[in-house]
Amino acid sequence: MSGAMDHLIALPDMPQSRLQEVERHLYVLREDELHPLVSGNKYRKLLPNIAAMRAARKQGILTFGGAFSNHIFSTAAAGMLEKVPTLGFIRGEESSADNPTLGKAAAMGMKLQFLDRTTYRMRYDSEWLAQLQSQYPDYYLVPEGGGNEAGVLGCESIADQLISLDDFDIYLAAGTGSTAAGIIRGLHKNKTKASIYVVAALKGGDFLRDEMDQYLPDADMRSSYELLTDYHFGGYAKWKPELITFMNDWYKKTQIPLEPIYTAKAAYAMMQLRKPHRKSVLIHTGGLQGLAGFRERFGELLRPKV
Ligand SMILES: Cc1ncc(COP(=O)(O)O)c(C=O)c1O
Structure with missing residues (x-):
């Protein structure tokens, strides 16, 4: 990654x-x-990740999180403020799309994609990530939690x-x-x-x-x-x-x-x-x-x- x-x-x-x-x-x-x-530690993690995205000449941020994730919410907000497209891969069902976290993330411009729990477990697998990167070549991949x-x-x-x-x-x-x-x-x-x-x-x-x-x-x-x-x-x-x-x-x-x-x-x-x-x-x-x-x-x- x-x-x-x-x-x-x-x-x-x-x-x-x-x-x-x-x-x-x-x-x-x-x-x-x-x-x-963009609350707390997320602010400090996302600003350098957006700088790294720009240095890598990518156009957007692709990241991962659960249905109530602070990181997802904050990435959506940082993307809106910095005019950077964001794509969130979310663990679980599409039925959570209008919960308070994901509803606001979508309203701030994040595109949401839902992954079943088995696929979500692949989020640290380097081969799976390489494949994802080739599917989304313009996006900079940031791991769950901005870690x-x-x-x-x-x-x-x-x-x-x-x-x-x-x-x-x-x-x-x-x-x-x-x-x-x-x-x-x-x-x-x-x-x-x-x-x-x-x-x-x-x-x-x-x-x-x-x-x-x-x-x-x-x-x-x-x-x-x-x-x-x-x-x-x-x-x-x-x-x-x-x-x-x-x-x-x-x-x-x-x-x-x-x-x-x-x-x-x-x-x-x-x-x-x-x-x-x-x-x-x-x-x-x-x-x-x-x-x-x-x-x-x-x-x-x-x-x-x-
Ligand atoms: C509010 C809050 N505190 C603490 C943490 C933990 O931070 P870290 O993942 O860097 O250990 C997180 C997120 O992961 C968080 O959202």
């Missing part, structure tokens, strides 16, 4: 986010506020937002691990001292170590993080009432909305594990667009209505 390292790309200027202190020694890096549509070298490179800039702190703990959620890998590289570049807790959003998240380590060239980067695999609440896109209660209590206390797939799991882990005498930072990676689909499926369990 194409990656930024195939082509020399000029990394676009990255925006700054707000480091919000919610109580003594407890901070939230508001990456969710970076852009109203490639360009995406990791973009996420290095998250660490620049944390330079004012020193010797602290970071908590963030992982799906592909590429956001975490970028932050680790960025901290290393900036010589910022921090312990990183990577909270697997899916069940059986041990594979994330290999996923992350492929982007971490130094042994000290590879040993600088702890992977937490016990905060998945049943697995990817699963939740338990305890998580919803936590989210509502957290919102009442901080006025900061979370979503149940990623950020609530990382916040929950942080509140369980944090050491009161040390600074802890939650990286709020966004994903709040997913709340509309969550409400549609599970009703009004969540505060606030965003």
Whole structure:
């Protein structure tokens, strides 16, 4: 699959986010506020991928995701803003085409193509991808979740937002691990001292170590993080009432909305594990667009209505 390292790309200027202190020694890096549509880590992953697309002289972005995917939503939005055609290969049935995520993605101009679950599993198979590329020669292929070298490179800039702190703990959620890998590289570049807790959003998240380590060239980067695999609440896109209660209590206390797939799991882990005498930072990676689909499926369990 194409990656930024195939082509020399000029990394676009990255925006700054707000480091919000919610109580003594407890901070939230508001990456969710970076852009109203291209939220959180997606902004940092997609800008370099669009730059890589242009460097490769392709005309559009082709990518993959589930029916409620933040990455699909954000790619559609980034494509609309940057005037880049987007094509989304979606896991599952066409019947989900008008859910809040895919309905808006289509309205923002993304063309959707539905793949049955067996075909969707081929999305990392190099032969299958080569065939897809020959079918869509003008499109730049970006993997699910924006998890490639360009995406990791973009996420290095998250660490620049944390330079004012020193010797602290970071908590963030992982799906592909590429956001975490970028932050680790960025901290290393900036010589910022921090312990990183990577909270697997899916069940059986041990594979994330290999996923992350492929982007971490130094042994000290590879040993600088702890992977937490016990905060998945049943697995990817699963939740338990305890998580919803936590989210509502957290919102009442901080006025900061979370979503149940990623950020609530990382916040929950942080509140369980944090050491009161040390600074802890939650990286709020966004994903709040997913709340509309969550409400549609599970009703009004969540505060606030965003
Ligand atoms: C809101 C949100 N947080 C965290 C993640 C995990 O990021 P990564 O795939 O880089 O581990 C994702 C998506 O994958 C996401 O949408």
